[in-house]
């Protein structure tokens with residue numbers, strides 16, 4: 001911090017600092033403003049919309065990205081998407097939607113672009129000092145805020161496996177986020193590694209555009225189509241939650257059975273988890289491409305060898321392009337790890353109710369969850385809760401202390417049951433439980449205190 | 452809207468989409484008046500329970516609202532004016548109103564007249580209106596849902612209705628004193644009484660408090 005200390009920090013009083021102008025940052029700004037807070041939002045890129053904006057330098061969008069969650073399950077609760085949009089809008093519609101949201105609520109005037117936050121640090125008890133990374137040639141700026149909300153997303157740092165012999169491989173190896181342009185696959189022999197939604201989508205893209213597509217998957221997953229029982233699949237499944245639990249299990253099984261049997265028939269490993277424990281695959285074309293042979297399935301990669309890749313079952317291929325769709329590592333570089341609960345035995349953030357810092361009351365993170373359902377509504381309710389919390393903690397210390405206790409006890413409730421080892425599983429929550437917990441938190445915050 | 456109400460809504464079928472008739476007058480459209488366009492002022496979106504829908508606001512309201520510097524719009528919900536009929540009760544009409552609101556350039560004031568006031572009240576529980584104006588409300592739910600985003604609320608009732616049970620219930624629900632205007636509710640759309648009412652609403656909207 002030495003290098004910054006020559007210049008005094010500019011004090012923004014009780015204003016709140018939001019880091020990132022992706023979906024989560026925008027929703028945070030809107031909800032904070034609605035609760036009467038002054039807000040400064042810092043975005044390191046020159047555009048809003050985060051990963052949905054292909055102009056964002058590091059956007060991970062790949063050819064033909066469409067939502068995997070349906071419109072009614074994805075839209076922000078108090079600003080629906082136009083109801084003449086398709087069930088599964090495209091990435092460019094999603095960006096258009098976020099831009100409309102920002103202009104409708106006048107958010108742009110609170111955003112500072114080209115401003116990467118390099119460091120946040122608690123000062124004077126519960127206030128924060130925030131350092132804006134200097135552009136070339138100018139000095140770093142330091143500002144003080146009453147609170148900080150981190151909304152930097154978690155799809156920026158590729159999670160890259162390394163295999164024996166990979167350095168000597170003669171073909172191209174790239175991460176799914178580097179693909180961008182589908183023409184790189186045309187006419188090539190392609191190997192896709194990873195069984196998340198990116199891997200599945202890209203395998204389907206290669207199935208129609210590449211000369212050959214081999215897909216390496218290391219575990220069993222739920223392969224769901226985008227429609228089930230004549231309705232968007234996530235809606236059809238969510239709707240069953242209204243049924244009594246004894247009936248729900250039966251009806252859910254009935255909806256999922258066909259695809260489960262089909263993937264078993266194709267020799268795919270059965271999932272070792274419930275469909276709500278991990279984000280399911282949502283792509284109706286995948287099983288058809290496997291069924292017509294345009295995607296050939298293989299187990300985990302064992303090693304690379306010159307121009308060849310060998311799998312754990314002993315088979316080999318000679319791909320021109322290897323796409324590693326192996327996910328991302330959540331990384332919040334601007335914040336001291338201890339503030340996020342990364343300490344001692346925990347290498348991953350341990351936030352209270354998956355959003356509040358366990359150390360400082362005025363620090364929260366929005367969107368650091370993998371709920372397996374639409375993310376935007378979850379972020380809406382998170383930031384609704386955070387804004388209310390910032391409101392009452394000032395006025396009513398006793399209530400604030402009780403609330404804190406509730407949040408700690410809530411935090412234990414939404415663990416999922418998964419044997420997955422890649423980073424995404426650390427962020428997974430059972431969406432139903434998590435939303436119920438958020439509901440309880442919001443009820444407590446909105447209730448008039450009993451006097 | 453509460454989280455619980457939102458969860459319930461995401462688990463029932465969405466009302467069928469209809470092509471909605473929306474009438475718009477922007478301050479810049481008014482050639483004859485020297486209207487100042489105030490980009491800071493919230494747009495106003497009107498609806499009425501009467502079957503004419505958006506057209507009811509064309510004679511006077513939209514021009515006068517635009518004359519005050521605001522983007523003025525009115526929507527015909529399903530079955531009104533030139534919007535085709537489609538299934539769905541009050542919830543679907545509130546949906547139509549929210550859909551019209553999100554299409555406006557900025558956060559809008561919702562004005563509901565007659566049965567339209569009930570739709571506006573429901574819509575304001577889903578969409579953070581810049582303000583909520585209920586004119587001669589009719590058939591409002593007994594316990595109207597809490598508006599989101601805490602907008603200011605104006606209740607305008609016909610003099611003769613001021614003491615009615617319905618007006619009283621709404622007054623209690625929103626905690627606002629009703630503003631009364633003379634005349635029968637039929638002439639809220641034209642005539643000098645309508646102009647007076649509208650000017651009161653516009654000056655209330657412009658007031659900072």
Ligand SMILES: Cc1cc2nc3c(=O)[nH]c(=O)nc-3n(C[C@H](O)[C@H](O)[C@H](O)COP(=O)(O)OP(=O)(O)OC[C@H]3O[C@@H](n4cnc5c(N)ncnc54)[C@H](O)[C@@H]3O)c2cc1C
Pocket residue numbers: 019020021022023024025042043044045048049050051052056060061062065066067068069074115116117118151152153154155198334366367373374375376
């Ligand atoms: C390919 C793909 C498809 C997806 N599809 C769906 C889907 O169908 N449905 C769904 O609900 N979710 C989907 N998601 C999940 C997605 O994460 C959310 O929809 C949502 O976009 C997350 O928004 P965010 O604001 O949290 O993150 P981001 O969009 O990543 O935004 C973070 C912003 O913070 C900025 N930033 C980062 N660090 C700093 C810093 N230090 N200082 C200043 N600014 C910073 C970044 O530039 C970026 O603009 C998908 C994700 C991916 C990768």
Ligand SMILES: NC(=O)c1ccc[n+]([C@@H]2O[C@H](COP(=O)([O-])OP(=O)(O)OC[C@H]3O[C@@H](n4cnc5c(N)ncnc54)[C@H](OP(=O)(O)O)[C@@H]3O)[C@@H](O)[C@H]2O)c1
Pocket residue numbers: 065066067068069155159160161162176193194195196197198199201218219279300325326327328370420421422424
């Ligand atoms: N169209 C869309 O809307 C869309 C498309 C793509 C992605 N998304 C979302 O974006 C997020 C990221 O998706 P993603 O698919 O990029 O990543 P992801 O969900 O993290 O999936 C990564 C996949 O790679 C596997 N993997 C990880 N490390 C590996 C290794 N060392 N060797 C072999 N396999 C390995 C994982 O296996 P494990 O099973 O062991 O974890 C998993 O199958 C998710 O939230 C996803 O839902 C949405």
